[in-house]
Amino acid sequence: MNFIEIKKVPKSKFFIYKYDNITYKLKLFLSKKYYIIKFFFIIIFFVLIFLFKSFILKQIYFKHKKLKICLCAIGKNENLYVKEFVSHYIKLGYNKIIIYDNNEVYGERFEDVIKKEIYKGYVDIINFRGFRGKDNKPQFDAYKDCYEKYHHKFDWLSFFDFDEFLELKPNNIKIQEFLNNKRYKNCQNIKINWLLYINNNSLYYENKPVQYRINIPVYESIINKHIKSTVRGNLLINYWSVMNNPHSSLNNFKSCSSSGQLIDYSSPYNDPPDYEFAILKHYNYKSFEEYCKKINRGRSDYDSDIYKKEMIINLYKDNINNKNKINIMKNIFNISLLKLINYTLIY
Numbered sequence: 001m002n003f004i005e006i007k008k009v010p011k012s013k014f015f016i017y018k019y020d021n022i023t024y025k026l027k028l029f030l031s032k033k034y035y036i037i038k039f040f041f042i043i044i045f046f047v048l049i050f051l052f053k054s055f056i057l058k059q060i061y062f063k064h065k066k067l068k069i070c071l072c073a074i075g076k077n078e079n080l081y082v083k084e085f086v087s088h089y090i091k092l093g094y095n096k097i098i099i100y101d102n103n104e105v106y107g108e109r110f111e112d113v114i115k116k117e118i119y120k121g122y123v124d125i126i127n128f129r130g131f132r133g134k135d136n137k138p139q140f141d142a143y144k145d146c147y148e149k150y151h152h153k154f155d156w157l158s159f160f161d162f163d164e165f166l167e168l169k170p171n172n173i174k175i176q177e178f179l180n181n182k183r184y185k186n187c188q189n190i191k192i193n194w195l196l197y198i199n200n201n202s203l204y205y206e207n208k209p210v211q212y213r214i215n216i217p218v219y220e221s222i223i224n225k226h227i228k229s230t231v232r233g234n235l236l237i238n239y240w241s242v243m244n245n246p247h248s249s250l251n252n253f254k255s256c257s258s259s260g261q262l263i264d265y266s267s268p269y270n271d272p273p274d275y276e277f278a279i280l281k282h283y284n285y286k287s288f289e290e291y292c293k294k295i296n297r298g299r300s301d302y303d304s305d306i307y308k309k310e311m312i313i314n315l316y317k318d319n320i321n322n323k324n325k326i327n328i329m330k331n332i333f334n335i336s337l338l339k340l341i342n343y344t345l346i347y
Contacts, residue, residue: 016290032272041186069093070154072146074100074128074139077161077297079108082211086114090122092166093174094158097123098144098150105130143246152232155179158230159246164279165211166192178278179230183260185255187341188235188253191227192261193273195219202287203324214283225271273292288325292332308333 045281072092075082086097101110109293112164126145133141150157156179168178184190196218206213220222228246235253247268255265257274264270277334295311312333319325330336 015270052327053196064229067155067179068095068100068153069158070096070146070150071142071158071160071174071178072098073151073160073162074102074142075110075162075292076102077108079110079211080205081162082110083113084211085165086119088165088211090119095122096150096154098146099123100126102128102131102138102142103323111251130134139246151235151253154233156230156232157230160228160280163210163283163286164194164228165283167281169277169279173295181260183275183277183324184256185230186254187256187260188232189255189265190254190258190278191247191270192230192258192278193227193270193276194224194228195273195279196221196223196282196284199287200283202291203328204287206287210283210286211281214286217281218264223282223284224273225269227268227270246267249254251287263317289328289332292329296332 050103054280056155069087078085082099086099089097099114105107107129114123114125128142128278131138131141132308146159147157157164166175168175180189183198187211197214199214200214200216202213231300253265255263257263257270257276258278259274259276261274265332284294286294292315295308298305299307312329315329316326319329
């Protein structure tokens with residue numbers, strides 16, 4: 001008769017056996033009996049993958065998306081400045097600059113300065129020569145036309161004048177990087193404040209770049225509260241349903257300052273000015289001679305005749321004791337001193 005010899009299992013081996021048994025039961029738990037929980041874990045895994053694609057990858061794409069950006073401008077008698085203006089915005093990274101030529105029919109032409117062979121692909125010139133538009137405000141008609149024609153071709157459209165030069169922070173980054181920043185993710189109109197620049201001692205035009213010779217910022221100027229707009233494309237097909245003018249928008253579109261803070265969409269102002277990430281340098285005055293010429297050509301967003309009379313009167317009052325400036329006024333406005341005095345008395 002055979003007897004089975006029973007041996008006592010060492011304590012260390014007993015724990016190994018117990019561990020193997022638990023592992024076996026755990027595998028059984030996951031593989032056979034509890035397939036519902038196993039399915040639940042699979043669902044969680046795919047949900048995490050979906051979230052990763054939806055949020056993280058989207059953030060990466062948004063940050064590095066190659067934007068197409070356009071600048072719309074209207075100009076009259078700007079041949080002295082157009083080359084510097086165009087070169088500045090090409091260097092800043094704009095893909096296209098649309099210039100509405102609002103010179104007189106037989107006046108100067110932008111094509112005389114902006115050569116096709118040099119700026120081919122960057123600049124389009126639209127014939128607005130001699131056009132005064134509705135209510136003598138051709139700027140609004142030009143910007144309306146620009147948005148309607150190009151809103152579907154570009155991600156963003158800026159509306160700046162020839163005396164406005166955009167500076168981006170930090171370290172003069174490109175417009176692509178600026179607009180790709182997540183702070184503007186939910187913005188439909190970015191409003192950038194003016195910063196007035198002057199040169200107090202300049203009477204006459206100098207053949208030097210505007211940004212070189214006009215170099216005194218006036219931070220306390222009241223006009224710095226004004227803004228100009230950079231608007232998303234594809235908002236609505238009609239410019240007037242998007243923008244009231246280059247300073248404000250309609251239909252409660254989300255408007256942001258340069259720091260990404262939501263501001264009043266309907267106001268042409270942002271006060272106090274926000275210069276954290278962008279400045280629109282405004283060279284409104286330049287020299288006294290150039291300022292008089294600017295007044296003499298009229299405005300594209302206001303009745304020119306009324307504007308000229310108002311400005312001539314104000315200039316005369318402010319400079320009545322300055323013979324050099326009075327002589328400049330007489331030459332440019334083709335007006336006698338007696339008529340200047342009469343203007344002042346009448347108005």
